[in-house]
Amino acid sequence: MSTNPKETELLEKARQGDFKAFADLTEPYRRSACEFLSRLAGEDSAEDVFMTAVLNAWKALGSFNGKSSYRTWLFSIARYAALDHLRKIKSRNEVSTDDEESGANIASLGDASATHPGQRMQDEERSRIVEQSLKQLPEHHRTPLVLYYYQDFQYAEIAETLGISIGTVMSRLHHAKAKLEKILERHRQDIL
Amino acid sequence: MNDDTLKSLLRASAPPVALRSADAFWSAVERQAQVPGRAPAIPRRLGLTANLLRRWQAPAWAAAAAAAALVAAVVWPGAHAPALDQFRIGDELPNNGALVITDSDTDATILWVITEET
Numbered sequence: 001m002s003t004n005p006k007e008t009e010l011l012e013k014a015r016q017g018d019f020k021a022f023a024d025l026t027e028p029y030r031r032s033a034c035e036f037l038s039r040l041a042g043e044d045s046a047e048d049v050f051m052t053a054v055l056n057a058w059k060a061l062g063s064f065n066g067k068s069s070y071r072t073w074l075f076s077i078a079r080y081a082a083l084d085h086l087r088k089i090k091s092r093n094e095v096s097t098d099d100e101e102s103g104a105n106i107a108s109l110g111d112a113s114a115t116h117p118g119q120r121m122q123d124e125e126r127s128r129i130v131e132q133s134l135k136q137l138p139e140h141h142r143t144p145l146v147l148y149y150y151q152d153f154q155y156a157e158i159a160e161t162l163g164i165s166i167g168t169v170m171s172r173l174h175h176a177k178a179k180l181e182k183i184l185e186r187h188r189q190d191i192l
Numbered sequence: 193m194n195d196d197t198l199k200s201l202l203r204a205s206a207p208p209v210a211l212r213s214a215d216a217f218w219s220a221v222e223r224q225a226q227v228p229g230r231a232p233a234i235p236r237r238l239g240l241t242a243n244l245l246r247r248w249q250a251p252a253w254a255a256a257a258a259a260a261a262l263v264a265a266v267v268w269p270g271a272h273a274p275a276l277d278q279f280r281i282g283d284e285l286p287n288n289g290a291l292v293i294t295d296s297d298t299d300a301t302i303l304w305v306i307t308e309e310t
Contacts, residue, residue, distance in 0.1 A: 055225055181198070
C-alpha cells in the first residue's frame with residue numbers, strides 16, 4: 001500500500017503522463033533496485049536492466065492498482081526484467097563463466113587508498129567469496145534472500161514482489177540461508 | 193550463523209554499484225520512452241483487447257471449423273460423421289412400445305421405450 005502522501009501525489013501525476021513526477025517517484029529506489037539487480041543479473045548489467053524495468057514500469061503505470069507499495073511493484077518489474085535479461089544472455093550462449101574476472105571487477109571498485117593493502121585484499125577476497133556463494137544459489141532462493149538481507153524487505157513485501165505466499169517466502173528464506181551457510185562454511189577462515 | 197551476523201557479512205561484502213547521475217539516467221530513460229510530456233503509453237483496453245484476440249484466435253477458428261463440420265454432417269448426412277439416418281423400426285413396437293433404431297453404417301442401436309400417459 002502506498003501510504004506516503006508525497007508518493008501518492010507523484011503517482012497520480014505520473015499516471016496522468018507527468019514524466020518528471022515518475023522520475024521523482026522512482027529515483028529514491030534506483031540505488032537499492034540496482035543493488036538488488038546486481039545480485040540477480042550481475043553488476044555490469046544492473047543499471048541497464050533497471051532502465052528496462054523503469055521503461056516497463058512507465059508503460060504499465062496504468063495497471064498499478066496500489067494494492068502493494070510502489071516499491072514492491074517496482075522491484076517485481078525489476079526482477080522480471082533481470083530474469084528476461086538472463087534468459088536472453090543464455091539463449092545467446094553468452095553466459096559469463098569468468099567468475100574470477102567478475103570477482104576482480106568487484107574488487108577493483110573498492111577505494112584503493114581507504115584501507116591498508118593487506119586488509120583491502122582480505123576484504124576483496126571476502127567480497128568475492130560471498131558474491132560467488134550467492135551466485136551458487138538458485139534464483140528462487142537467492143532473490144528472497146537478497147530482498148530480505150540487503151534490501152530490508154519484510155516477509156509480506158517479498159511475498160508481494162515475488163507473487164508468492166508469506167509461508168513460501170519463509171520456507172525459501174530458510175532453505176536459502178541453510179544453503180548459503182553450508183557454502184560459506186567451506187570458507188569460514190577467509191570470511192570471519 | 194544468526195540473522196544479524198549473516199546480514200552484516202552480506203552487507204560488508206556487497207560490492208559498490210556504480211550509477212550514473214540522476215539527471216543522466218532519467219534523461220536517457222525519457223529519450224528511450226520517447227514520450228516527453230505525454231501520457232504513459234498505457235492503452236490498457238487496447239492492450240487487453242489485443243491480448244484477448246491473440247489468446248482466443250486459435251480456439252475461435254477451431255470452434256468455427258467444428259461448427260462447419262457439424263452443419264455439413266447435417267446437410268450432407270452421407271458424409272463422414274455418423275448419422276442415424278438409416279434406421280428400421282423394431283419388431284417389438286407393436287407389442288410393447290419399444291422402438292429400436294439401428295444405424296446401418298456403425299451398427300449403433302438406440303432402444304427407445306415409448307410410454308403412454310393415461
